[in-house]
Amino acid sequence: MIYICIPAHNEEQTIGLLLWKIRGLMSEFGRDYEILVFNDNSTDRTGEVLETYRSKLPLRVLKKDVSVGNSVALELLLREAVTSTKYPKRDSAITLQADFSENPEAIVSLVRALEGGSDIVAGSITTSNTKTPFLRKGLRSLAEILLGKAYHGAPVTDPLCGFRAYRLIVLKKAFNASKKRPLVDSKGWLANLEFLGAVAPYARKISEWSVESSHISRSHPIKLNIVGTFRGILRARQEIVWEN
Numbered sequence: 001m002i003y004i005c006i007p008a009h010n011e012e013q014t015i016g017l018l019l020w021k022i023r024g025l026m027s028e029f030g031r032d033y034e035i036l037v038f039n040d041n042s043t044d045r046t047g048e049v050l051e052t053y054r055s056k057l058p059l060r061v062l063k064k065d066v067s068v069g070n071s072v073a074l075e076l077l078l079r080e081a082v083t084s085t086k087y088p089k090r091d092s093a094i095t096l097q098a099d100f101s102e103n104p105e106a107i108v109s110l111v112r113a114l115e116g117g118s119d120i121v122a123g124s125i126t127t128s129n130t131k132t133p134f135l136r137k138g139l140r141s142l143a144e145i146l147l148g149k150a151y152h153g154a155p156v157t158d159p160l161c162g163f164r165a166y167r168l169i170v171l172k173k174a175f176n177a178s179k180k181r182p183l184v185d186s187k188g189w190l191a192n193l194e195f196l197g198a199v200a201p202y203a204r205k206i207s208e209w210s211v212e213s214s215h216i217s218r219s220h221p222i223k224l225n226i227v228g229t230f231r232g233i234l235r236a237r238q239e240i241v242w243e244n
Helices: 015-029 046-053 070-084 104-115 134-147 168-178 188-202 226-239
Strands: 002-008 033-039 059-062 092-095 120-126 164-167 206-212
Touching (some): 002 070, 015 046, 046 059, 104 206, 120 188, 188 226
Parallel strands (some): 002 033, 120 206
Antiparallel strands (some): 120 164
8 A cells, every 4th residue: 555645735726636646647557545635724725625536536634623734744644654554564655745846756656666675765856847946945055054964964865855755664663663752843844854864764775766846836935934944953963863
């Protein structure tokens, strides 16, 4: 079973198209799958769009009464996948965003890499089909510099990318070791780095796959929390130590 985990907040413009794209890909791929979407207290028509697809897809929608944020939503989805599986050594989870910023066509390649022996397959985003906003690109470059070894010592070239495939046994071991505590405290890109640092010790083999950004993606306003981001970078520098 492949669990495709998608956190969503106010994604009425893209979530339906993404789900339909995944349906076509997985039908052709011929693997059993389930889509897990966390509707993070959306105030637009995201919930209505999801409801229209529940009868057409193997789709399960999770939600809470309050907004939890993208990183918490993603971890809740992965915990749900681990709880649902009967075969954690065989089954897998794919994580991607609902805004179509990551091309879902790479799902098949990520799963094939798992089937080839990897325990974690990390996407490495390329932007040949899109123009990355200057501010977003600049903030990412600055974060890479400030993170130092926490970034450059990672087992993949793009540890800030959240488009990944996990063998569920790896996640199960990480969650068990955390004793129900959240694996991440950061948000956004930093959460992707922190989560990789938490689960990597339980993986025998980590590989990566080049993934193109989708030209269909919808740009979100860039919300800056300078103090929170700086604290997250300092925490990552101190806490994330990669094995040589």
